[in-house]
Structures are given as C-alpha cells and as structure tokens.
Amino acid sequence: MGKSFKVGIAGATGYIGSEVMRLLATHPDIEIDWVTSESRAGRKVWEEFPNLLGYVRDEFRTFEPELLSEVDAAIMCLPHGGAMETIKVAVDKYPKVKLVDASGDFRSPRLDKWEAYYKTRHTAREYQSKFVYGFTEFNRDKIKGAQYVANPGCFATSINILLAPFAKHGELVGDVCVSAMTGSSGAGNKPGQTTHHPERGQNVRAYKVLEHQHLVECVPFLEDMHKENEFDLFFVPQSGPWVRGIFATAFIPLNQQHSLATVNEIVKGTYEGEKFIHIVEGTPEMRLVQNTNMAHVTYRAQGDMLVGLCAIDNLVKGGAGQAVQNLNLLLGIEESTGLLNPAGYV
Amino acid sequence: MGKSFKVGIAGATGYIGSEVMRLLATHPDIEIDWVTSESRAGRKVWEEFPNLLGYVRDEFRTFEPELLSEVDAAIMCLPHGGAMETIKVAVDKYPKVKLVDASGDFRSPRLDKWEAYYKTRHTAREYQSKFVYGFTEFNRDKIKGAQYVANPGCFATSINILLAPFAKHGELVGDVCVSAMTGSSGAGNKPGQTTHHPERGQNVRAYKVLEHQHLVECVPFLEDMHKENEFDLFFVPQSGPWVRGIFATAFIPLNQQHSLATVNEIVKGTYEGEKFIHIVEGTPEMRLVQNTNMAHVTYRAQGDMLVGLCAIDNLVKGGAGQAVQNLNLLLGIEESTGLLNPAGYV
Amino acid sequence: MGKSFKVGIAGATGYIGSEVMRLLATHPDIEIDWVTSESRAGRKVWEEFPNLLGYVRDEFRTFEPELLSEVDAAIMCLPHGGAMETIKVAVDKYPKVKLVDASGDFRSPRLDKWEAYYKTRHTAREYQSKFVYGFTEFNRDKIKGAQYVANPGCFATSINILLAPFAKHGELVGDVCVSAMTGSSGAGNKPGQTTHHPERGQNVRAYKVLEHQHLVECVPFLEDMHKENEFDLFFVPQSGPWVRGIFATAFIPLNQQHSLATVNEIVKGTYEGEKFIHIVEGTPEMRLVQNTNMAHVTYRAQGDMLVGLCAIDNLVKGGAGQAVQNLNLLLGIEESTGLLNPAGYV
C-alpha cells in the first residue's frame, strides 16, 4: 500500500514460510505480494493461520516461477530441492528479481559432499556459485551486492556464530565438538512419531549423530575463512521438549594458550555493534531470544579449552529472521528493519 | 513362571495396550501369554518398547480370536469396532475366557445414541447386554460375577467419579456442566496435527464441544443409578500441553440445599475405604496421580451450586489401570494387585 | 527522541511491568521517560532484562509520586495497594497526568466486598469513582474522556469478554459457571512452591475455588450493564503447566431459547470490527494469541445452555497490552498503536 518493495513468499505454509509472513506482515517497507502453498491453494491465509487474521489477507496461490514477474524479490521456503528448478527460470527470465532461498539447496560449494549428506542428486550445480551464503554478520558486504542468497540452516547458524570469530583468525584447529539441542519446530509442520506430543513432551533424544547435513555448509564456510584453519567438526544434534529455540555448546581447542580475556577480545572485536548478536555475561538463556532475531553468546576458557554457548530462535535467527535480514540487505533497506521486536522476559 | 493366570493383550502397541503391558509385566499373579499388533507382528516387544527391555520378552503376534484358546482372560485394546467380531467367537467357542474390552464398543446400552455419537453402525448389538460397565467402584459386585467387562473411557471415568455419589442418591438434577482437560496421550499413538509437538507444546484448545462420545456411556450409567435423577450433562473436553492426566471440573446443581458438610458426608460415605479414589483436602494435583491408578477428588459448595474437582491419569485409572483392576476382579484376585505403586512427588 | 508523549512505568520489574516495557520499547508515539523498581534501583534495565538490551537503556529508579511531574502519563504496576497513596498525590499535585493502574485497587465500586475479597482495608475509598474500569471494548468512550483507568485483571478480562455481549442485552440470568486455566506467569515473579518448576511442570491444580478476587470486578461490571441481569457467577480458577495464556470456558444459561445463530448475531453485533477480539470458527487455540493483545472467542449452544470459549495472553490482553490500549485512548493516540504484532503460528 505504497510500500517500497513487493515480495513473494513461496512455500508460505511451512514453519519458516509462515514465520516470514509474520515478520513481513508488519514490515514498514515491504508489501507481501503473493504467498504460495501447494496444499492450501485457494484458501485465505487467515483461514489457515488465524494468528494472521487482520494482517495478511491474501489467499494462497500455487507456486510457479512466473510469479517472480510480479515482485522485486522472493523468499523461497520450498522443501529441499524445490529451488533448483526455480533458479534456472529466475536467471533466464527474471534477472532483476532477488531471491533468498531458505532451503539447503545452495548453501554449500562442496556439491559432492552435499549430495552425500542430503542423499539426493543436485540438479543445478552450475548455479551454486551464484549464491552468497547468508550468514549476514560475516557476508554483509557480499550480500549487499548479490542477487541470490542461500540462507543458513538453523543449527549451522548457531555453530557459525560460535566458531566464526576464531575461524576468522585462523584459530580453528583440532577436534571441535558441538552439542546442540533444538525445539520441535525445527522438524517442520509434518507430524511424525518423534514430534508426536506424547512421545516428545518430556523427551530428549539425539539424531543424525555426527552426520547432520548442516555440517556440509558450516565446515567449508569456516575453513575458507582463513588458510590456517584445520579442524574436524564433531556435531551431535539433539531434540528437546520445547517448541522454539536452539541451545548450542561448543568445545573449541584453541591453537595457542588463550585466557578468557584474549578470547573475549577476539569475540568483542567481531561482534561489537552487531544488533542481532549480543555477548552476554553469565549464560545465554533461550527464553530471552525466543520469537526474535537475536543471538546471545558467551564463552568460558580453561587451560587450552574454550567453551562457547549460544542461544537462538531456530525459526527466526535460524531461519525466517535471518532471511528477512538478508532480504533487507538485498533490497538496500536498513538491515534490521522489521526485526526489532524484543522478546518477552517470560 | 508358575503364575496363576495367563492373559493375552490384543492391540498391545497402542498407548492403552502398552500401558497394560507395563502393569502386567510386574503383576505377581498374571503371566502375559501373548501380545498382538497388526503393524509390528514378528517384532520383539523390547525392540519397539525399550522401556520394557528385560520385562516383556515375547514377540508381537497377529490377533486372531483363536488366541483366546491359550488364556484365562484377555484385555482387548483394539481400535473402536475391533471387539465386535471377537466377542461373537468368544461367546461361541471360548465361553470360559474372561474379557475386558478397553474400546467404546460395549459401554452403552443406548445403541441408537451410540451409533450417533460414534458415527458408525454397531454390528454386535445383541452382545451388549453381556457386558458389565467397568466403573469398578460402583459395579464391583457385578464385575466379580461377570464374564465380560466394558472398560470406561478416560473422560467418562473422571465424570463418573465426580457425579456418581450424587446420582446414587437421586440428587443429579438440572443442568450439570463439566469442563475437563486432558493430556496428549489421550489422543493415541497416531501422529496428527493437533498432537504435533510444535502446535501442542504450549497450546490449549477445545474439541467435540457438547458432543463427545463419552457422554453416551456416562449419561445412561448415571441416570440409571436412581429413578429421581433427571439432568442434562453439558461437557466441554479440552486438550492441554502435557502428556498424562485429566483434570475435571464439574458444576453440579443439587436438588436441595446442601452445605459442604452434608456433601462431604455423601462423598465420604461413598468413597471411604476405596484404595483408588481418595478425597483430598485442598485441591487435587494432577502430578500426584500421574502413572498411577489413583483418583484424587474434592468438592466445594456455595449456595445451591456444588463444584467437584477430580484428577486422574487418563492412561491408568482412565484406561489400563482400571482394566487391570477389573481383570483382577474377573479372575478372583484381590482388586488392587499389581496396581499399588505410588506416584512420585514430582 | 521526538516522540509525542512521555510515559513512566512504576513497578517495571514485575511481569506486567516488564511486559509494558517490552510493548512501549517499540511504540512509535511514546517515549519511556522513567522506570522504577524498589529492589533494583540503580541497575540498568538491560542488566536485569537482557531481552531489552538495545531497547531500553534507562536505569531503574525508586518510585516516588514526584516522578509524575516529568511525564504525560504513567502505568502503575505496583503491588496491590501501591496505587492508593499515589493517586492522592496525583490528584492534588499533578492533575494533568493520566494514569493506568494495573493493580486491583480501583477496579470495583463495591468497596466492602473488595475488602472482603482482597482481605485488606481500602485506604482511598473516595478516589475509586475517579477511575473508569478499563475493559476497553465496552468502556472506550468513557476512557477517552477519563483521567484514570483501572486496568482489568487477567481472568476478569476473559470472563468479561465471554459474558459482556449477553450482559449488554440483559440476558445474563441464572447460574453462570466459568472454569478457566492460566499459565504460571499469572502468579508473578516471586518464586513459590506452586510455581516451582518441578511441582508445576506437569501439574494442574485449582485454587481460590469460588472465591477469586476477580469476581469483585466482573460481577458489578456485568450486572450494571443492564437492569435485567440477575445471575450468580461461579468461577473455578486453575493453574496449568505453561507460561503464558488463559483458556476460559463459560456455561451460560440464557433467559430464553437461543439458537447458535441468534447467539452469533449478538456476539457478532458486539465484536465485529474489533481489532483485538476475534470470533473464530472451530476452537480458540491459546498458542495463536500468545505474546499478543488478541482474544479469540467462540460459542456453542445446545438446548438452553450456551458454552463460550476464550483464549487470551494473560500478560498482554489480560494485563500490559490492555493497559497500553487504554493508555493510547487516554493520550488520544489510535487505540491499537504499538500493539499490532501478530503471534507466531507455533
């Protein structure tokens, strides 16, 4: 309604997609032009999402690449694999349209490893290099000049935030171990046994131990930050009995003796001034970042071991929020626009 | 193992069935002879239920009525409708075998209403009268002499416990209103949207408002207790974000002015000495009955309105526990055998 | 910052107070001028509330009525009783300052009953009539012209929303029964046994059965809406194992035979066009209003009984959000300003 940019949301009924709707519903500069859903095409948004009653009046359409002709940009929240065909049409026919892809399709330059982790063939290999990896705080300048952004995964975001300050200085060496627990919304909106409330409501379990697909995006990104990095990343993802939030614990053997003071200097040097990554005293608390684009981090050192702790909301900083942050950059809008609503204290 | 009775469990992988396995696994007088499951036939129990590793070593078989030839009794935990064919074979060919049916098939003598509530045809109408309604505390003597027990529903159990002391005296008159909230295990083990953890984990919702099928068992049972009862029962079932437990609140207009003292006299006269229904001071607390066969109840009166509160575990007193309680009676075992493990305080 | 109005928040470290901080932190027309806390005076807001890091930079001050000289309005979130002395100074010395009092002190004109329910003496009786009861949707016009608003209680808000459409037409007659369950944040920020996580995390209990203090505000408000109303209100408050949200179930005997159609006409006539009260098809779902100022309601009728269901966030529509809604009206700002952030779907 007189807003500066028109944006479409493909796959808007998934949890990331509906969270993008929530965030863009009140964005001052962006108008939602269309939302798509295969399963609910023709239904009004508020019929399926009563939380958006009064906010998003459109009806769901069926996605087809031609919809790109109507918008300045789109956020693609299609299932993994869904962006591969779209990008081809986009490059050919709608070269001005900016895209943020929330799927895993274009997050990693190691396409052979990608295929191994995702257990599927990559059918748009030559397009991967057109995407900038959307870890905003480290790729900000690249994103500003880019056309296409591959939005990071939720676990990957928490791991990147914890490890990147050291990777940047070539200090990521040896066996790096990460244990992280996520809420159930990370599993998406399709019901299954591990997210069935009676079996999840008081449970903790691990899954994809040492073989989670987010490794294929973190490892190359972190390695490439500095030529002296040489590490193995052992990652144990876990499922906890809450809805939103990731709490990640990293054990980082530094390549020289650091005190907590020098560690904090490195981290402060990296994150000072960032609006969405805050170094906290004491411990991060997951509830204080839920529903927001904020990451809270802290570090402790002992001997040659550094422990890093990070809390994010998996659907916001780990998904829809970071996507909007990247979208803002792509469109030349101030990066934090539409993302500055604080969490409740409880 | 030298135990006195052999019992089979049909439909043992549902939540009621697996809870019956849990309870019978340590029952001193009953040996589990067979367990059946259509979907997991051939698998060991502990492969599917690691909680029973070391307790139940059998493998799941496919249910067929001929299995009744091997046992003294069976607990039928088949989906609603599943018991209708079995009972015919049982009556004809295995007339000595006792049955507790945990389904809704035979809980109500009002078969036309039953068909309306269950939205299905009843195909074993002439067998209904062979079943005693298994609200143990009120039908104890009938159950002892019975062959077949229809085990009450979970909500129905909490409603019966609250209303029966007054129904017994013909004091159930006027508009009786019940609001009750259940945990997610009440929905069974099939994942669906309303039990998908992200959508259930912090949610409350109502369902089947004023038309829940347990009404068709409660109302006739309570009406038939005394000829002066004349009431309408308005029942609002709700789903809460926990796994086990029902908390029920009943508003009961008494047919004469009662003080809390006379109310308590009626209730005490009814429940004193009961091992599984305790009148508590203060409020029932759901956590104090979870995992047990216990019901905690209390009442408050004001003017001509009585409020009753009841907490039970929907899978135990509201299902598997009451079934074992009835099974004990059928087999001539002391009623509380195998059911006397207290809840934790937290 | 060039915002139009300066507002103070007294008692800003309680859950209602900190929620007011959260809402006003991004309000476009209101600047937070001061925040007070007895226990944390001198501390920065973000030291105590890391969720507000970057949003509220002030430090907590000690409350004294003279702070009113600096502001256009204040939201008083002091403990019950705390507003009684302040109002005297405000009337005498700062007659231009508008106040929203979030405590229970001035919500009821029945001061003798008030003293009985609150078990304390009312020391500012002659000031009560200066307050408008802040059930915004029904007292909107009075509030616009008022100086002082008594913000409703959380349970009272859900009860008012359900019953007021009928009370308005003089159709509240007979025994009205309400069962409502609240999350733990309703108990405030002082730890105690009933909110101790191990004892609350899987529990449901009732409390103040038939004698909750919110009755003393609901009953006179509803009675006074129409001279033909003549009802008794039986209210059973309950505590559930979640953090935010109230789910209320009301049983309403109407004084004539209504169909669901005529009921819906009454309700629609009352709430159509309201931004914060939505009539939903199906059932209200608590998660869809959490963190927002929204109420979702629905009704079902059977015979002469009407059932109403309502979901709100106890800290927002039931507290801080309604307070800001009222503050907007007092200051002549559009009523919904700063309150239009939708809930997440999960």
Added chain:
Amino acid sequence: MGKSFKVGIAGATGYIGSEVMRLLATHPDIEIDWVTSESRAGRKVWEEFPNLLGYVRDEFRTFEPELLSEVDAAIMCLPHGGAMETIKVAVDKYPKVKLVDASGDFRSPRLDKWEAYYKTRHTAREYQSKFVYGFTEFNRDKIKGAQYVANPGCFATSINILLAPFAKHGELVGDVCVSAMTGSSGAGNKPGQTTHHPERGQNVRAYKVLEHQHLVECVPFLEDMHKENEFDLFFVPQSGPWVRGIFATAFIPLNQQHSLATVNEIVKGTYEGEKFIHIVEGTPEMRLVQNTNMAHVTYRAQGDMLVGLCAIDNLVKGGAGQAVQNLNLLLGIEESTGLLNPAGYV
C-alpha cells in the same frame, strides 16, 4: 510387618528423600522405620505427600543420630554437610548400622579439591576413607562388604556410566568433553528464580560451566581405574525445561584408533548382564527411563573421536534408586529388589 530389615530415611522431604520413600514404600524386604524432616516434624507423611497416602503412614520426626539405634540401616538425604556429624556418632555408638549417604560429603578422596568445589570446610576428613563410592556397577563387591556408601551425584552418574568402560582399560586420555542437560528436579525443592516456572518453562541455560562440583567425584574415580588414564574433563552442565531426567553427551578421544565395533565390544563386555544399564540401538530417549532406575546408553565413533550418549532419571538412577540399589547390597538383599518397575512408553 514381618519385613526383614528396618530402615530410616533422614531428610525425607527433599526430592531425593521423598523418592526414597516412594521406592521403599513397596519394597518387599524393607520396612520404613522412621522418616525425618526438620521443617515438617510432627506432620503425617501423607499430609505433605498426598501421593504416599495409603503407603507411608508415619509422621516426620526430627533427626538425631540416636534414631540409628532403631534400624538396620539408614539413607541419609540431609543437605550437603549434614552427614559429617552423624557419621562420627554412627561409628562410635552404632557400629552395626549401615549407611548410604546421598549427600556429596564423602564422595571424593581429594579433600582439598572437595573444599574448593564445595566452597566449605570438610569437618570429618578422617571418615572419608570409610566410605565406598556407590557407583554400583563398578564397586559392587566393595559395597557388599562395606558399612558406608557415598551415593554418587546425578550428573556424576551419567558421566561415570559413559566414561568408565574406557577408563577401566586405561583408555581415557586427552581432552574429554561432556555436555549434559538436567531437568528442574535436580535443583531440589527450594523455589528460586532459575526454577520459577515462568522463567524455566521454555528455557535452557548453562550454569557452573567447567566448575561443577561433581567433577571432584568423577575425576578421581575415573583416574584411579587404570594407571594409564590421563585426561582433562571439561563439563558443561545445563538446565532444561522438564522435570525429571538427564541427557548426557560425551566426546571421548580414544588413545588408539577404535572402530565402533571395538568400542561396542568394550562397552558390551562391561555392561552385558547389567539390569540397570542397557545399551540401546539408535538413541537413548529420556522418557523411556523416567521414574526408573534404568540407564540407556549408546556410542558412535568417527575417526579418533567417540561420542557417548546416556539418559537417566536424575532422581532415581541419579539418586534415590541407586541409593536403594546400594542399600540392597549392604543388607545382603538381591540388588534389584524393589527397583524393577518399568517406565511407561509415554
């Protein structure tokens, strides 16, 4: 009651103490002779613990060492420090009485380190060596012949279970990292801000990072198992939003290249036949051990890194259950007596 042994429970109102009451209430060979509580002396057990109504009829007494004269054994659940004076009287005056101390007082032979971690002076240093460390599965023979057992801490139990199979073979070398998350019951029954439900219900936080006091019992125990062990243990304890259960993740660099096969051989060789430690395929699931004395463990290997996962109930295997397991051994009863109730599947 004709049971073989009389046992007292000191400090029976804490969560470990009340859980011991729950377990001993149905123990076939042990009679509860007395229970003590400073705060509730003179009250009946069921008045404070309605879950034990019908199970424990005694009233709480005030603890004094002379109570030892009445029993064969006692389980001491006094606050840390509370056992130090008692042990002196016990040794002097009641040398036949067996004791299981659930506090941390006598768990570590490194008394200087103990004082540093517990931040208090140890006033019964010369008695420490009279205690056997009660990690039952590894100290079974010592416990059988012992008089006094120091029952392990909850986190320590999960760490010991994961690391001991390797420590036994001298294969615990290098930087061992453990991340573990516990439910709120681990914090005990005194309400505080970090266990206040509104602030815990959806939260995760870390605490005592790298400096938890359980390190002072694990490290010497594991070191002393084999002279070739030489490791640093980095432990990050975390609090999750559930009531019961610990889920622990250990990163173990083995001192030679192991495959998962050889690892499993070591573990199987250690735990095969154990009734309370089960190696599971897939992942441990916390819900499947809740309320029981069971530990579920599994391992994964990659390169030179081994990952171990363990789920226990912090109040049972991590407290009261292991205490009863040790008590059984002290009294010459079969070790698993009274502890063989399986968990529910949900």
